[in-house]
Amino acid sequence: MIAAHLKPPYYAVIFTALLTDNIEGYIETAERMEELAKEQEGYLGIESARNDVGITVSYWEDLNAITRWKNQVEHTEARERGRKQWYQQYQLRICKVEREYGFVKQ
Amino acid sequence: MIAAHLKPPYYAVIFTALLTDNIEGYIETAERMEELAKEQEGYLGIESARNDVGITVSYWEDLNAITRWKNQVEHTEARERGRKQWYQQYQLRICKVEREYGFVKQ
Numbered sequence: 001m002i003a004a005h006l007k008p009p010y011y012a013v014i015f016t017a018l019l020t021d022n023i024e025g026y027i028e029t030a031e032r033m034e035e036l037a038k039e040q041e042g043y044l045g046i047e048s049a050r051n052d053v054g055i056t057v058s059y060w061e062d063l064n065a066i067t068r069w070k071n072q073v074e075h076t077e078a079r080e081r082g083r084k085q086w087y088q089q090y091q092l093r094i095c096k097v098e099r100e101y102g103f104v105k106q
Numbered sequence: 107m108i109a110a111h112l113k114p115p116y117y118a119v120i121f122t123a124l125l126t127d128n129i130e131g132y133i134e135t136a137e138r139m140e141e142l143a144k145e146q147e148g149y150l151g152i153e154s155a156r157n158d159v160g161i162t163v164s165y166w167e168d169l170n171a172i173t174r175w176k177n178q179v180e181h182t183e184a185r186e187r188g189r190k191q192w193y194q195q196y197q198l199r200i201c202k203v204e205r206e207y208g209f210v211k212q
Contacts (some may be wrong), residue, residue, distance in 0.1 A: 002122045002159060004197050012201050014118060014163055016108045016153050020211065041120035047122050053108060057120055057161065089210045091110050095118055095201035104195045105126065 003045025003059055008097045010044060011060045017090035018053055026086045029078050040069050059097070064096060109151025109165055114203045116150060117166045123196035124159055132192045135184050146175050165203070172200060 019026065034044060037043055037058055042065025048056040060066050082090075125132065143149055143164055148171025154162040166172050175181060188196075 002124060002195055002197050004195070008199075012118075012120060012199065014120065014203075016163075047159060047161055049157045049159050049161045051155045053153060053155050054161065054163045055153055055155045057163075063112060083209060083211075087209060087211065089108055089110075089208075091108050091205050091206060091208045093114075093118065093206040095203045097120075097184075097199050097201045100197060100199040102195075102197045103189060103193060105189075105193065 001047065003047050003057075004045055004102050006059055006097070006100065008099055010097050011063060011066055012095045012097050013058045013060065014064060014093040014095060015056045015058070015090065016053060016092075017056075018088040019086055020088045022085055024085075029081070033075060033078055036072070036074060037069060040072065041065060042068070063094070064078075107153065108151055112150055112165055112203070112206065112207050113180075114179065114205055116203050117172055118201045118203050119164045119166065119170060119172060120197065120199040120201060121162045121164070122159060122198075123162075124194040125192055126194045128191055130191075131187075135187070139181060139184055141177060142178070142180060147171060150173070169200070 034046060034048070037046060042061040044059035044061060046056065046058045060069070109197060110191045140154070143152060148167040150165035150167060152162065166175070
């Protein structure tokens with residue numbers, strides 16, 4: 001899914017990850033985290049794709065919403081399990097979306 | 107590949123796309139655009155993944171570098187072909203990266 005029709009300024013969290021060979025429980029947890037993110041105040045949207053590298057971009061109204069999501073208990077537990085088991089490497093970037101353009105084929 | 111070790115502030119272009127069924131020439135052009143982006147002044151890195159949706163995030167030193175890349179002739183031609191043939195829908199976001207965190211398994 002593409003998260004369209006958002007109005008800058010707002011925030012994006014770009015999460016890029018390489019997994020280990022031990023991904024038991026990963027898919028279920030990733031799906032649960034996506035459902036949980038959608039329930040958070042200030043959540044705007046999410047986009048996700050995976051090949052050898054996985055990219056998840058989540059969109060938020062402001063930095064406070066990102067901080068609350070970071071501190072959400074179940075999300076914190078999932079992140080800790082991720083560092084112990086699933087992630088070989090990741091990079092997380094917090095960005096202010098300043099402009100955006102959309103295209104839909106007619 | 108994960109683009110790590112970049113120092114905020116810098117800029118990210120998040121490009122999210124759904125393709126049509128007519129992707130003749132798409133892969134070759136996407137690879138050529140990635141090579142060409144790497145040659146541009148102010149280019150910092152690129153991350154890309156695809157399932158049903160494709161996400162490409164490119165990183166740039168400043169907004170001027172993004173504008174130059176937007177106006178680069180071969181890139182402009184590829185984008186026009188993309189709108190005519192390959193893209194069902196896309197969303198392009200220009201973002202200022204304010205903070206980042208990295209993790210590498212020891």
